[in-house]
Structure formats: C-alpha cells, structure tokens
Amino acid sequence: MLSFFSQLQSHEIWIMVIGALVCSSCGLIGCFLILRKLALMGDAISHAVLPGIVLAVMMTGSLSSWAVFIGAGIIGVLTPFLIDTLQRSGRVQEDASIGAVFTVLFAIGVIMVTSIPHVHIDVECVLYGEIVWTPYDRLIIGGSDFGPQAFWVTGTIFLLNLAFVTFFYKELKVCSFDSQLAAAMGFRPKLMHYLLMAVVSITTISSFESVGAIIVVGMFIAPGAAAYLLTDNLATMLALSVVGGILCSVGGYGLAILLGGGVSVSGSMATVAGILFVLSLFFSPKYGLVFRFLRRSRLRSRLQKEHFYIDIYRITEGENTWVPILDLQKINQRKKTFDLIQEMMLAGMLEKEEESVRLSEKGFLHAQKLIRAHRLWESYMHKLGLPEDHLHRSADDVEHFISPQLCQEMAKDLDYPRQDPHGKPIPLIEEKG
Amino acid sequence: MKKENHNQVALEVHDLTVAYHTRPVLWNIDFEIPPGKLVAIVGPNGAGKSTLLKSILGLLPLSSGWVKIFDNPYRKVRQKVGYVPQRGSVDWDFPTTAIDVVCMGRYGKIGWFRRPKKEDWEAAEKFLAQVEMEKFAHRQISQLSGGQQQRVFLARALAQEADIYFMDEPFAGVDAVTEKAIVRLLEELREQKKTVIVVHHDLQTVKEYFDWILLLNMRLIANGPTEEVYNEDNLRKTYGGRLAILSQAADEVAKGRL
Incomplete structure (x- = not known):
C-alpha cells in the first residue's frame, strides 16, 4: 500500500480527487434519498436525462457545454414531477410510476441517439465514464492552466451539495421524518422535495462526463446505505457517507491498478462502494450480522x-x-x-x-x-x-x-x-x- | 366585537367539503368549538376524522368552505397550533433520538435556516420529562415501545407551546399506563386553558375523558358538550345505517367524475 502511494503521479492524484468529489457529493445527497425511501430516484433521474442531453447536443453540437447541463437539468426535475403526477392520478403505485417514467424517457433518448445521424454521443462513455482522461482536459483561462476542468465542475457541485445539506439541514430532517408536521409548521415539504430532486439531477449530470452513469447510481445508494447501518444519528450518517465516498474513490483506483490493464476505474470505485456496504452489513457494531450473531x-x-x-x-x-x-x-x-x-x-x-x-x-x-x-x-x-x-x-x-x-x-x-x-x-x- | 369573538371561539369551520381524488369524504361541515375544551372527534372508520384534522391544518386542499383558528386563517396562527399526527405516519427507523424528535416541535418557532439553540434543547428536555420519558432522551426512536413513541410525539406537541392542539388517535395501540399518562396530560392542558381536539376511537372512554364531543360521519352529526351530545339517538345516527346514502352518493360522484 505504501508503495502504491509513493509511486503516485499527479494525474493519478487528480483522478482520485475528482472521484472522491463525485462519490462524496452523491453519498451526501444519497443519504436523504435512502431516508425518504427514494433510493431508486437517483437511478431514474440518471437514465431519464438522456433525451435532455441529446436534445442539447443536437442544438449546440457539443457534449461539453452548459446547454447539456440545462437540457438535462430540466428533464431531471421533470422526472420526479412526472412520477409524482402519475402516482397522484390514483391507480399507480410509486415504484411502478418511477419505473414507467424513467424507462420511457430513457428509451426516447436511445431512439434519438441512434436515429439522428449527425448526433455523436458515445453511449458507452455516458454509461461507464472516462475518469482516466479527466486530468488531461484542462481548464485554461488567459493562457494559464488551472488544473483539470472536471475538478472545478465536480468541486463546485460538491460545495453546492454541502451547502444545500448544511443550510437546509433542519428542514430536510423534519420534512424527511414527518412531512405532515413539517407542512403544518409552515415548512414546505413539496418544495424541499423538488429542491432535493433538482440537486440530485445537477449532481448526476455533472458526474456523467467524468465518471459515467453507473457509478453515480451506485454512489447515490451504497455510501448512504452503509452509513445508515453504522449510526443512529443523521449528522454522523452524512459525515460517514462523505468518508465512504472518499474511500470508494481511493480504494477504487487502487483496485483498478491492482487488477491492471484496461479495468474500468469507475467500475472499480462502484465495486469498492459495494464492498463497503457489505462490510458494514456484517460488521456494524449495532446492526451488523456478525455482532448480532x-x-x-x-x-x-x-x-x-x-x-x-x-x-x-x-x-x-x-x-x-x-x-x-x-x-x-x-x-x-x-x-x-x-x-x-x-x-x-x-x-x-x-x-x-x-x-x-x-x-x-x-x-x-x-x-x-x-x-x-x-x-x-x-x-x-x-x-x-x-x-x-x-x-x-x-x-x-x-x-x-x-x-x-x-x-x-x-x-x-x-x-x-x-x-x-x-x-x-x-x-x-x-x-x- | 372582534375581541369578544376571539374569546368565545377557538375553532370555526364553515361549510367545509373535502374530497380525496374524486371521492368526497366530508360534506358541508359547520361547527364552532369554544376555547379551553377537551374535544373528542368520534365516528366510525372512514367517517373522515383524520381528514377533518388535516384539512383544518391546511394539509389537504378544500373543495369548499373555510377554517378559522382564533378568528384567523390557519397560516397566520401556525405558532399557536400544535399537531400530533398518527404514530404510524412516520418512519420510526429514522436515524434520530427521542430528544431530537421533541426538539423538532420547536422548529416552527425557530423558523427557516436557523438552528435550535440551548433554550430549545432545554425546553425539549423539560417536555420529555413531562411525559416521563427523560430516561430515554438519547434512545434511538426505533428502540422505544409503541406507548413510548406516542409519548415522544406528545412531548413534541408540547414543545410547540401552542394554544390549540390537534391529536390524531393518540390512544391508538398504547398500553394502559400510557393511556393514563396521556389523559393526565390532556387534563393539565385544559387547566392551562388550552383547547385540545382529539380523534378518538373508543366509545367506552369518550364520556369519561372529554367534555366536548363532535360526532362525525362524512357529515356533522352533532357538536356540543358531552352531556348534551352523547346520547343513544346521536350515536345511532353516527354509527347506524342511515348514512349509507351519503356514502353511496360519494361513490356515484367519484364514478361520475372519472
């Protein structure tokens, strides 16, 4: 392990830093998805934004632009709204409406990608990400190099998530625990719900380019779910999910190096997230299977x-x-x-x-x-x-x-x-x- | 004139009609409740008791009518209103402790963005002690019994330091000791001249615990002091078969609107 760190090169450090920022952002916000029993919402949004991305690319001709953010962002907020509306129509349960909405949107996205000739989106890239290349896409302003662009994007998103959770901590807590009381007190559970969904969408989209969709889906669930098993305190749970995110990134990169060759770094990070979850399932002091045994x-x-x-x-x-x-x-x-x-x-x-x-x-x-x-x-x-x-x-x-x-x-x-x-x-x- | 009115009426509901999706649940409800009373809302399952509470608190859209609390619309007097939802309506596996839940009762007074201060935690401790739960302050809420969870909910309502309380089936699924503790608490609140409105299921105890009764079955059957309202005729009207017509009407309206 020591030799692993001593041989690190700067681009490898960047990969881990960017990975840690993405994983922690998702972990932080994922805690609330888990507590609100919306774990699959991250999955839904990350798939549903595809048509938004394609539309933006069609209009601007480039995958890395603010238009993509906006296009995907709109669909990202639209998705939970559609799910909610469908559910309130009466005969559709929440899980069914989540499933119906995101698969249809994703399917439309797939048709758009494959049927419109001058759109070039590497679906594989969207799914698996190319975190290995992120250190080489530099942010250059006025001739000076400010480091990888992905670092600035994911860093901003992490700060945004941190600020969101910190400022709205009390509101998120009471709305998640008891939305009726929250509403009666004048906090707006609906508004908080859509704000949360908006943050989920923005986090998803920003993470797409760097690490891909699959890891985002995993990171929304695994660190939070692991933290949930380890503590009975919401603030501790949030902190642990950030720590978990960092471990996923560093451990995932280490795993990818260990396995060698063309192993997907994003995939390795998601695998480590799974390992962390299984470890807490077994070894959590209070709820772990081992200690219970x-x-x-x-x-x-x-x-x-x-x-x-x-x-x-x-x-x-x-x-x-x-x-x-x-x-x-x-x-x-x-x-x-x-x-x-x-x-x-x-x-x-x-x-x-x-x-x-x-x-x-x-x-x-x-x-x-x-x-x-x-x-x-x-x-x-x-x-x-x-x-x-x-x-x-x-x-x-x-x-x-x-x-x-x-x-x-x-x-x-x-x-x-x-x-x-x-x-x-x-x-x-x-x-x- | 206005001031006088305030003293006489804690809650006024006028021509309230509420529907779930397309099906009407409450029809044209009119009533007034004077301050300082322990009020039971009594009626069979599906009579709209919880719906009535929720629509008074602005948690459900009204099809018609209005509600005034201390002569004001609800959103102007939020701080004066305490609410105990049904115990089953929240996730008791949520990572939080008893004292933290009680402290949530302070959130309305604290307002957006600000954090609970030392006074708020002290108040939470005080109210937790009032329901004899101080020993469990730092217990994870899933490790409390049903009765203890209900006490935590009541302590949270007390922490709201309101003038009028709405409680949705606080006696459901609690042990005899907790039931007695809740009754004592209700009486203390009445001594402090607070108004408490409770959805209650148990016809056996309603006469003993409450001094004002509101009988409900989709429409208002009766509303008044217990000794005037609690009689066989009214109970038969509430629980008897004559309301089949209203319920059938609701079905037909729901079907017609689809």
Whole structure:
C-alpha cells in the first residue's frame, strides 16, 4: 500500500480527487434519498436525462457545454414531477410510476441517439465514464492552466451539495421524518422535495462526463446505505457517507491498478462502494450480522450456564450441599457437563471435590436469584388465572431476564408468598447494602 | 366585537367539503368549538376524522368552505397550533433520538435556516420529562415501545407551546399506563386553558375523558358538550345505517367524475 502511494503521479492524484468529489457529493445527497425511501430516484433521474442531453447536443453540437447541463437539468426535475403526477392520478403505485417514467424517457433518448445521424454521443462513455482522461482536459483561462476542468465542475457541485445539506439541514430532517408536521409548521415539504430532486439531477449530470452513469447510481445508494447501518444519528450518517465516498474513490483506483490493464476505474470505485456496504452489513457494531450473531451465541451460553445453576439448586433444594457429578450427567450430556463445570469453577461459582460439586457462596446466591424469579413468575401467572401446567415453560424463559426490582414488585403484589403454585419454596434473598 | 369573538371561539369551520381524488369524504361541515375544551372527534372508520384534522391544518386542499383558528386563517396562527399526527405516519427507523424528535416541535418557532439553540434543547428536555420519558432522551426512536413513541410525539406537541392542539388517535395501540399518562396530560392542558381536539376511537372512554364531543360521519352529526351530545339517538345516527346514502352518493360522484 505504501508503495502504491509513493509511486503516485499527479494525474493519478487528480483522478482520485475528482472521484472522491463525485462519490462524496452523491453519498451526501444519497443519504436523504435512502431516508425518504427514494433510493431508486437517483437511478431514474440518471437514465431519464438522456433525451435532455441529446436534445442539447443536437442544438449546440457539443457534449461539453452548459446547454447539456440545462437540457438535462430540466428533464431531471421533470422526472420526479412526472412520477409524482402519475402516482397522484390514483391507480399507480410509486415504484411502478418511477419505473414507467424513467424507462420511457430513457428509451426516447436511445431512439434519438441512434436515429439522428449527425448526433455523436458515445453511449458507452455516458454509461461507464472516462475518469482516466479527466486530468488531461484542462481548464485554461488567459493562457494559464488551472488544473483539470472536471475538478472545478465536480468541486463546485460538491460545495453546492454541502451547502444545500448544511443550510437546509433542519428542514430536510423534519420534512424527511414527518412531512405532515413539517407542512403544518409552515415548512414546505413539496418544495424541499423538488429542491432535493433538482440537486440530485445537477449532481448526476455533472458526474456523467467524468465518471459515467453507473457509478453515480451506485454512489447515490451504497455510501448512504452503509452509513445508515453504522449510526443512529443523521449528522454522523452524512459525515460517514462523505468518508465512504472518499474511500470508494481511493480504494477504487487502487483496485483498478491492482487488477491492471484496461479495468474500468469507475467500475472499480462502484465495486469498492459495494464492498463497503457489505462490510458494514456484517460488521456494524449495532446492526451488523456478525455482532448480532456474537450477541446471540453469548446469550445462548449464558442461558445454558444459568440452567445449570438451576439444575444444581433443584437437586439440593434450598441447602447448598455436595452433588454427585453423575446426577448432573443425567440431566445434561456428559461432555457438556464437564465443560460447564470447568467454566464455572474458573469463574469461582463452583467447587469440586472428588466426584461431587457444590455451588460457591457467589454461585449459590446467583442460583437463588434465578429460582426466585422463576417461582415468583409462576406464582404471578397462576394468580392471573393460568392453570398449573402452563406455568413452567414461560418461567423458564423469563427467569433470565427479569430484574430484582420487578421480582420485588411481583412479591409485593402476591403478598410475599413463601411457596410457588407447585408447593416449592421461593427463596428469600437478603439484600446487601 | 372582534375581541369578544376571539374569546368565545377557538375553532370555526364553515361549510367545509373535502374530497380525496374524486371521492368526497366530508360534506358541508359547520361547527364552532369554544376555547379551553377537551374535544373528542368520534365516528366510525372512514367517517373522515383524520381528514377533518388535516384539512383544518391546511394539509389537504378544500373543495369548499373555510377554517378559522382564533378568528384567523390557519397560516397566520401556525405558532399557536400544535399537531400530533398518527404514530404510524412516520418512519420510526429514522436515524434520530427521542430528544431530537421533541426538539423538532420547536422548529416552527425557530423558523427557516436557523438552528435550535440551548433554550430549545432545554425546553425539549423539560417536555420529555413531562411525559416521563427523560430516561430515554438519547434512545434511538426505533428502540422505544409503541406507548413510548406516542409519548415522544406528545412531548413534541408540547414543545410547540401552542394554544390549540390537534391529536390524531393518540390512544391508538398504547398500553394502559400510557393511556393514563396521556389523559393526565390532556387534563393539565385544559387547566392551562388550552383547547385540545382529539380523534378518538373508543366509545367506552369518550364520556369519561372529554367534555366536548363532535360526532362525525362524512357529515356533522352533532357538536356540543358531552352531556348534551352523547346520547343513544346521536350515536345511532353516527354509527347506524342511515348514512349509507351519503356514502353511496360519494361513490356515484367519484364514478361520475372519472
């Protein structure tokens, strides 16, 4: 990795900077698309603008002009408007209207590109982009070189997106979370929606020339979706999506170099975005699959141990005396019994002498607590009218989770019972300090 | 004269007709509500209760009629109005915390572009404590129970510090403890001379909780103090079959307009 950075040439740095600007712009605005359940709107707009681009090229004869911006911009805002109108007409669901509108517009664009002879648009370029060449298209004013043109375009767009999100942070938040309240308060959710769509269109179009349509679609979704998995805070989510965008660009370029040859740089960047998303899906501390699995297996082993305490307690019932290991093996498997004994001895909860075990003072107290919870629950449910044979199963689940305070409340409600419905004693626990 | 009127009427709805797409939902509604009352809007499913709230708050276009709150059109008195939408109308997986949601109640007073200040956060904390949710201030909202989410919504309405509140089914799907807490809160608001208008589903409790009732089923059936309005005759009119004609008319209008 170090050698990768030390060998970088200036045009390579430019590629990564431009890539990072595009990816971060899309990530930032994409967060709101995701939160508003409009993830596919980016996809829709990026396809639908094609006829706008072609029209502009037909009129001006060049692909890199402001006319393209304006042409695509108009269609870009028209698209969500058409989708909205179609949906409000009654019988068309939102997903169906998105699908209908953008495919038709894109199809019209394709026909225009292929049927009008003097229009030369490289569809491949629109789709896959040519980020590798962007450093050579310089911005030259009055004979002096101000760096790649794409840098200035994407940089401006990034600043625009950043300003939009910063200025309208509160408005975007309340309109996205609760548009009815926002409207009642006098914020204009509709207006905010179209402003957001306009920013999406402008971002899409500006990114087209440099990186192509496919990566834009991916970048509207992947960094935001990954950030959504990592945090419960909107501002953090926005910041993470920018970081994600930068990682996509740098990592994507590195990946393209690694794969070598004519590998598409844009494609590599989008691939890295996908990898980032999958990583957060697995490793997010709160929602990640890995941690959820760990939490679950930790819980399973805790329950297993607690059942073991209860088994020992039930055999001796009330007094903490020595229990032959053979008796415990009748309840659990042989190997599992040995493992559990080992583990609990290490934790100082169990003592062993020859072929017998006994709970330590600490272990006995823990077992008492569990049994108390179990039997109080049974008594409580019995009082609520459940027959005796319905009690044990639910108490077996609940005993591990209810707090001493709740136990105390149940005991109070039952007027401090000494026995559970099956006639077994409910242990009293002396609270210390 | 004008001043006097202000004191007597918190909400005035005149000849209000509302349609969803082409189908009329509310027909020619006329009523007035005096200030300082706990008002229940009662009626069967599809009676237009939520629609009535939303059209009063300018969230739906009116086919005809007008609404005045404290003798003014709604948009002039926004700051005096608090709103609790149905709990199911928002995405509870949104990346935000309870205290942040309550703070959103301040946004109307804060206005465009400006950020919530320290006072706003303190107020949010105070109102969250008023619904006994201060312990959950920094909890992600999806990790709250239904009743807790409803309390957060109420705290948000309190944070609007309004004179008239509109609440859309605040009792829907909450536990008994939360229901009691909400009732207590409503009574506190009444003590402060606020007007509270609640869409309510439960006929059992309506007499106990509210001192003013508005019976609705596409048209206004009755509007007045609970003891005058809550009787068998009115309830039969609201829930009985006689309205089949109105609903049929709505169907025919909808079909005719297509």
